[in-house]
Amino acid sequence: VSLGSTAGSMGRLEGKVIVLTAAAQGIGRASALAFAREGAKVIATDINESKLQDLEEYPGIQTRVLDVTKKKQIDQFANEVERVDVLFNVAGFVHHGTILDCEEKDWDFSMNLNVHSMYLMIKAFLPKMLAQKSGNITNMSSVASSIKGVENRCVYSATKAAVIGLTKSVAADFIQQGIRCNCVCPALSSFQNRQKTGRFATAEEVALLCVFLASDE
Ligand SMILES: NC(=O)c1ccc[n+]([C@@H]2O[C@H](COP(=O)([O-])OP(=O)(O)OC[C@H]3O[C@@H](n4cnc5c(N)ncnc54)[C@H](O)[C@@H]3O)[C@@H](O)[C@H]2O)c1
Ligand SMILES: *[C@@H]1O[C@H](CO)[C@@H](O)[C@H](O)[C@H]1NC(C)=O
Ligand SMILES: *[C@@H]1O[C@H](CO)[C@@H](O)[C@H](O)[C@H]1NC(C)=O
Ligand SMILES: CC(=O)N[C@H]1CO[C@H](CO)[C@@H](O)[C@@H]1O
Numbered sequence: 474v475s476l477g478s479t480a481g482s483m484g485r486l487e488g489k490v491i492v493l494t495a496a497a498q499g500i501g502r503a504s505a506l507a508f509a510r511e512g513a514k515v516i517a518t519d520i521n522e523s524k525l526q527d528l529e530e531y532p533g534i535q536t537r538v539l540d541v542t543k544k545k546q547i548d549q550f551a552n553e554v555e556r557v558d559v560l561f562n563v564a565g566f567v568h569h570g571t572i573l574d575c576e577e578k579d580w581d582f583s584m585n586l587n588v589h590s591m592y593l594m595i596k597a598f599l600p601k602m603l604a605q606k607s608g609n610i611t612n613m614s615s616v617a618s619s620i621k622g623v624e625n626r627c628v629y630s631a632t633k634a635a636v637i638g639l640t641k642s643v644a645a646d647f648i649q650q651g652i653r654c655n656c657v658c659p660a661l662s663s664f665q666n667r668q669k670t671g672r673f674a675t676a677e678e679v680a681l682l683c684v685f686l687a688s689d690e
Pocket of ligand 3: 587588589591592593595610611612635636637639640641642643644653654655
């Protein structure tokens with residue numbers, strides 16, 4: 474294991490193996506880079522192979538194509554990974570519209586990609602963490618959830634509220650066994666005029682919060 478980016482100072486995630494989903498762009502990509510900068514060994518996954526490619530050039534990051542809605546792919550991937558310290562579930566899709574705009578196929582697609590995928594990932598990776606007696610899981614939720622009622626985010630908010638409920642449930646069930654669970658609820662693309670800062674958070678700022686959650690701090 475090499476030293477962190479600054480010679481002589483250890484990274485905050487030195488020696489940790491971090492698996493993350495939806496790493497090809499946005500918050501996932503910013504987090505992969507931030508984790509690697511802190512010395513983690515990052516396994517960056519995404520459904521989009523071509524977009525994932527250029528992460529390969531960064532030291533500490535390896536990539537793997539993974540569709541988080543496919544149980545077979547997830548289980549096979551989990552079998553390949555020897556150790557995992559941190560699982561970061563980022564994959565999610567934003568459906569725009571009210572309940573009247575949300576057809577059953579839209580509802581099912583979002584529930585499947587935003588919620589069921591996390592269920593599958595946790596089920597596959599939690600047993601490894603339990604065997605190690607340590608590990609941390611971060612799920613990606615949103616302010617558009619049970620936190621705020623947001624216009625035109627009907628099924629999206631329902632999925633992100635589910636992520637919060639399940640995160641708290643898993644946190645309660647496994648904290649005694651050394652597993653810490655959190656979710657992050659960013660507001661990146663809306664609420665701009667309501668933010669006291671007068672602007673919204675950047676993907677890089679969210680990534681720094683996720684570095685903290687993945688660390689021993
Ligand atoms: N951007 C925002 O304003 C914001 C705000 C709050 C929460 N979030 C949440 O943060 C997460 C990331 O959002 P973002 O806007 O940075 O991402 P994004 O929409 O820019 O990227 C999504 C990524 O997910 C990948 N993906 C899609 N389907 C997949 C599948 N089946 N399997 C694996 N990967 C798949 C895509 O290839 C893409 O790389 C999401 O869960 C989102 O709901 C985003
Ligand atoms: C992958 O990302 C590229 C670049 O953004 C995009 O053109 C392409 O449609 C994406 N492919 C899939 C399968 O999402
Ligand atoms: C994350 O959320 C998913 C469902 O959204 C849930 O299955 C999983 O247990 C949660 N993980 C943690 C660590 O809370
Ligand atoms: C790998 C890792 O970060 N493990 C941490 C997970 O959370 C527990 C409980 O807070 C810490 O003790 C571990 O160090």
